[in-house]
Amino acid sequence: MKDVATHIALRRFGLGGRPGDAARIAADPRGYVEAQLADPSRAHLESPELRPSTEILREVLLAQKELRLQRKKDANAAASREQGSSPSSPGQNGVAPVKGRPDVNPVTILIRDALELDLGARHARARDSDQPFLERLVSFWSAHFAVALRKGGVVRPVVGAYEREAIRPNVLGRFADMLSAVVHHPAMLMYLDNNASTGPMSPAGRRRSRGLNENLARELMELHTLGVDGGYTQNDVTNLARILTGWTVIGANEKDGEPGRFKFAANRHEPGRFVLLGKTYGGRGIEDGEQAIADLARHPSTARHIARKLASHFIADNPPESLVKRLAATFRKTDGNLKEVTFELVKSKEAWATPPRKVVPPADFLTSLERGFGVQFKPQEWRRLSAALGQPIWDPPSPKGWPDEDDAWMGPAAVRERLRIAEFVARRIGVRPDPRALARELMGDALSPATAKAIDRAEAAQQGIELLVMSPEILRR
Amino acid sequence: MVASLKRPSRTGDAMTNSLSRRHFLQAGTASLAMWGLMPRHASASTRDPRLLIVILRGALDGLSLAAPVGDPAYADLRGSLALKKPGDGPGAGLPLDFLFVLNPGMPFLHALYEKRQALIVHATASPYRERSHFDGQDMLESGLPSQGKITDGWLNRALAGMTHEGAVSREGLGIGAIVPLVMRGSAPVMSWIPKTIRLPLRESTIARLTDLYAATDPGLAKAFKEGIAIERIAGTGGGAIVGKLQPDDPRRRFRPFIEAAEAAARLMSSPSGPRIGALAYDGWDTHANEGAAGGQLSTRLQGLDLAIKSFVDGMGPAWSETAVVIITEFGRTVRVNGTAGTDHGTATTAILIGGKVNGGRVIADWPGLHEKALYEGRDLAPTTDLRAMLKGVLADHLDVPRRVLDDIVFPASAAARPMTGLFA
Numbered sequence: 001m002k003d004v005a006t007h008i009a010l011r012r013f014g015l016g017g018r019p020g021d022a023a024r025i026a027a028d029p030r031g032y033v034e035a036q037l038a039d040p041s042r043a044h045l046e047s048p049e050l051r052p053s054t055e056i057l058r059e060v061l062l063a064q065k066e067l068r069l070q071r072k073k074d075a076n077a078a079a080s081r082e083q084g085s086s087p088s089s090p091g092q093n094g095v096a097p098v099k100g101r102p103d104v105n106p107v108t109i110l111i112r113d114a115l116e117l118d119l120g121a122r123h124a125r126a127r128d129s130d131q132p133f134l135e136r137l138v139s140f141w142s143a144h145f146a147v148a149l150r151k152g153g154v155v156r157p158v159v160g161a162y163e164r165e166a167i168r169p170n171v172l173g174r175f176a177d178m179l180s181a182v183v184h185h186p187a188m189l190m191y192l193d194n195n196a197s198t199g200p201m202s203p204a205g206r207r208r209s210r211g212l213n214e215n216l217a218r219e220l221m222e223l224h225t226l227g228v229d230g231g232y233t234q235n236d237v238t239n240l241a242r243i244l245t246g247w248t249v250i251g252a253n254e255k256d257g258e259p260g261r262f263k264f265a266a267n268r269h270e271p272g273r274f275v276l277l278g279k280t281y282g283g284r285g286i287e288d289g290e291q292a293i294a295d296l297a298r299h300p301s302t303a304r305h306i307a308r309k310l311a312s313h314f315i316a317d318n319p320p321e322s323l324v325k326r327l328a329a330t331f332r333k334t335d336g337n338l339k340e341v342t343f344e345l346v347k348s349k350e351a352w353a354t355p356p357r358k359v360v361p362p363a364d365f366l367t368s369l370e371r372g373f374g375v376q377f378k379p380q381e382w383r384r385l386s387a388a389l390g391q392p393i394w395d396p397p398s399p400k401g402w403p404d405e406d407d408a409w410m411g412p413a414a415v416r417e418r419l420r421i422a423e424f425v426a427r428r429i430g431v432r433p434d435p436r437a438l439a440r441e442l443m444g445d446a447l448s449p450a451t452a453k454a455i456d457r458a459e460a461a462q463q464g465i466e467l468l469v470m471s472p473e474i475l476r477r
Numbered sequence: 478m479v480a481s482l483k484r485p486s487r488t489g490d491a492m493t494n495s496l497s498r499r500h501f502l503q504a505g506t507a508s509l510a511m512w513g514l515m516p517r518h519a520s521a522s523t524r525d526p527r528l529l530i531v532i533l534r535g536a537l538d539g540l541s542l543a544a545p546v547g548d549p550a551y552a553d554l555r556g557s558l559a560l561k562k563p564g565d566g567p568g569a570g571l572p573l574d575f576l577f578v579l580n581p582g583m584p585f586l587h588a589l590y591e592k593r594q595a596l597i598v599h600a601t602a603s604p605y606r607e608r609s610h611f612d613g614q615d616m617l618e619s620g621l622p623s624q625g626k627i628t629d630g631w632l633n634r635a636l637a638g639m640t641h642e643g644a645v646s647r648e649g650l651g652i653g654a655i656v657p658l659v660m661r662g663s664a665p666v667m668s669w670i671p672k673t674i675r676l677p678l679r680e681s682t683i684a685r686l687t688d689l690y691a692a693t694d695p696g697l698a699k700a701f702k703e704g705i706a707i708e709r710i711a712g713t714g715g716g717a718i719v720g721k722l723q724p725d726d727p728r729r730r731f732r733p734f735i736e737a738a739e740a741a742a743r744l745m746s747s748p749s750g751p752r753i754g755a756l757a758y759d760g761w762d763t764h765a766n767e768g769a770a771g772g773q774l775s776t777r778l779q780g781l782d783l784a785i786k787s788f789v790d791g792m793g794p795a796w797s798e799t800a801v802v803i804i805t806e807f808g809r810t811v812r813v814n815g816t817a818g819t820d821h822g823t824a825t826t827a828i829l830i831g832g833k834v835n836g837g838r839v840i841a842d843w844p845g846l847h848e849k850a851l852y853e854g855r856d857l858a859p860t861t862d863l864r865a866m867l868k869g870v871l872a873d874h875l876d877v878p879r880r881v882l883d884d885i886v887f888p889a890s891a892a893a894r895p896m897t898g899l900f901a
Contacts, residue, residue, distance in 0.1 A: 105756060107722055120844070150760065162573050189646050195814055196765055196815070196816040198815050198816075200815060205815070210815050211814060211816070211817070212813020212815040213767075213814050213815055214764075214820045214821075215762075215764040215820070218608070218609075219820070222611075226614055228609050228611070234608065234853070237608075244675055305864070359666075362654075375711075381808075385673055388654070388671065388673040388774055390653065390654025390670070391654075397534070397759045398535070398610060398611070398759065400610070400611050407696060408655060409655070410697065411653065411654045411656045411668045411700070411704075412652065412656070412666065412667060412668040412700045412704035413654065413667075413668040413670040413704050413707060414670055414703070414704070414705075415679070415701050415704045416704030416705055416707075416708065417673045417704075418680060418728060419686065419701075420520070420672065420676050421674065423674075423682070424674050436781045448693060450692045451689065451693070454686075454689045455684075457679060458685070463685070466682050467682070467685060467686065467689065470686055470689075471696060472689075475697065476694075
């Protein structure tokens with residue numbers, strides 16, 4: 001029997017091998033995957049140029065404020081000029097123009113620059129990582145706790161920082177800690193509108209007739225923890241929204257605290273006692289929310305939801321019930337220790353016995369071409385091509401993250417466009433690798449006779465590369 | 478009987494409208510009982526009908542699309558989000574009938590309505606009664622009567638069940654990298670996305686991959702074949718389908734909307750192109766700062782309006798044989814939430830436009846907005862099963878037989894009788 005474990009280690013639990021990887025790990029593919037879990041700090045992404053979200057947000061919020069003030073001043077000046085009381089001062093429109101880009105809104109530039117720095121770092125990490133399984137875990141959890149660029153505004157500059165701060169440090173930590181980091185993070189609070197949610201009976205609510213927004217509360221239970229069948233009601237959603245009132249982000253005009261940081265605004269917090277999933281919360285301010293989040297993280301429905309989702313993501317739709325049960329049991333037994341749960345997944349026989357079914361999502365497909373074929377995309381190219389195939393980086397279509405069914409990424413036109421990208425890659429790398437040798441080097445025993453034959457019979461090396469890129473062995477994992 | 482199927486008077490008051498609607502349903506029952514005995518369209522073989530389904534993901538606020546300004550409870554409940562009656566100055570909606578106004582972001586849809594090529598069904602919902610977007614979309618698109626294992630969408634099953642011979646191409650069309658669930662299934666579906674790179678595909682490579690997939694991977698074989706097929710339809714080559722737009726062109730803000738609509742029109746109007754298509758637009762989940770006239774939702778509706786215009790213009794003469802249905806997973810709360818938006822609700826609107834639509838009317842068995850009328854005390858109550866409208870379109874526009882509609886397209890839906898009279 002052929003040994004496909006190497007292939008599974010590099011693809012099901014990775015981002016595709018680089019030349020030489022397959023040979024290097026062939027002696028112990030399972031050990032190769034497990035070893036990547038040894039040092040959780042390898043999931044961190046840090047560099048001097050990557051700034052904390054609080055710093056990015058403060059800068060953007062203050063720049064927005066300055067722009068608003070300046071526009072107001074300009075409008076007033078224009079009005080008084082019309083009355084003839086002030087000489088005009090052409091060329092002085094207030095906000096410092098950006099070097100070389102004088103006509104562009106400086107806030108837009110700040111946002112774009114912050115996003116591009118993070119995008120570049122994320123792209124390089126995926127391409128170069130020696131712990132690609134950790135990157136897969138980061139992608140999984142990032143999509144599980146999705147935020148999205150399409151929300152616009154000040155969410156945009158911090159989607160990358162959100163992943164660095166709330167997701168990466170916790171992918172092998174406790175689920176409760178990741179959940180807590182996520183719900184405290186300005187990106188999530190803004191993305192799901194909790195930053196403005198106000199208790200109607202709170203001092204601020206009474207004064208300004210503001211009220212609840214239940215967006216975060218609902219998705220927190222439906223998507224992040226219990227699952228849609230996890231046993232909550234509309235009342236639970238409303239009560240969790242009440243419990244989370246006051247969880248917000250410090251604005252540019254606030255005197256106490258640094259703009260862009262999380263804060264608990266007690267004057268927006270709904271007073272009273274609220275029943276959530278049969279337990280009463282109330283009277284303890286922010287601690288009620290923290291307790292509610294901790295309780296949700298520990299709920300048996302959460303264990304089942306996460307177990308099923310992990311198994312479906314890494315193995316296949318409708319994963320074996322026995323495996324889901326084991327993962328859920330480990331989740332409960334270890335109080336949501338994700339390292340233990342992940343170990344259980346990679347040690348399972350199901351993970352290594354199920355044939356590859358899941359079509360590789362666009363971003364990982366492109367990354368696997370960079371790793372395997374020696375082509376280099378620029379970060380913007382990687383982003384544009386991934387978006388064209390349906391997966392704009394950090395911009396999932398909804399809070400549910402990316403579609404994850406086995407065939408979700410098999411839209412006909414998108415499959416055809418992968419061929420165009422294959423052609424592009426084959427042209428860019430030229431005839432340097434012999435496609436037959438490369439196929440064997442990347443795939444080893446997992447290369448099917450049909451694919452091997454097709455590559456053998458290719459009319460030219462370039463076509464051989466295209467066929468290899470488009471082989472089921474590369475397109476599915 | 479024929480007379481009673483005529484649309485309710487556009488000048489009648491709300492009560493007359495809803496009475497007419499009930500009457501209309503009863504009349505529908507009688508005619509449907511005879512349906513099996515009636516001859517099919519005599520001209521069936523010469524017709525070439527087209528149908529585009531547009532899914533608005535995120536739950537469109539139907540009360541802001543077609544606002545019931547004539548309902549006495551509306552203005553108070555909707556507060557800052559309320560549209561005004563025509564003539565009440567800035568922020569006024571466009572007139573529909575005694576009860577409803579159209580969001581002012583949609584002047585083109587309004588013009589179609591005036592031409593009686595558009596109608597709106599209000600207070601409608603799929604059978605889904607919870608408030609998850611994702612389950613709601615799954616039920617909207619699968620057409621199943623309850624949540625369960627989903628394998629395909631109702632439009633694909635309708636395509637498979639169409640009895641038309643020859644006139645309608647058996648291939649469906651899905652716009653986008655991910656084909657909307659409503660269009661997925663066993664019937665073949667082409668899909669369209671813009672070309673990623675300006676490179677011609679080579680026939681020899683296509684042939685070799687076709688052989689490889691045929692031998693190894695039936696799923697990829699099907700997808701690849703369909704992906705290649707669409708590129709062979711004339712007029713879809715080249716890069717961006719939307720030409721260069723002037724800086725002040727309002728379509729610039731909604732390029733993806735417009736591009737999808739233009740691609741659909743180009744393909745569906747092509748002699749050899751697909752006839753049944755689906756596309757989806759995201760971004761209707763207005764939890765915060767929804768706005769009234771000129772606000773966030775209104776702006777997004779403006780994008781939808783421009784997309785509709787692009788599609789109608791693009792269809793050219795084929796518009797007379799085309800229908801478009803615009804649906805969403807559910808509606809939004811009647812009351813404004815604490816952040817000037819609305820949360821997940823229940824009933825909402827559906828739009829039908831088309832060259833031969835019997836339009837210029839809002840079809841609603843209006844439940845009212847007073848406290849006791851609200852669903853679970855918070856949402857617009859559903860009084861019309863959305864499946865009845867969809868089945869009406871499939872029956873009258875595409876000749877899908879009643880039995881197929883009741884059992885296969887929308888399983889176990891016999892009680893939701895197809896609306897009649899949707900087309901002139």
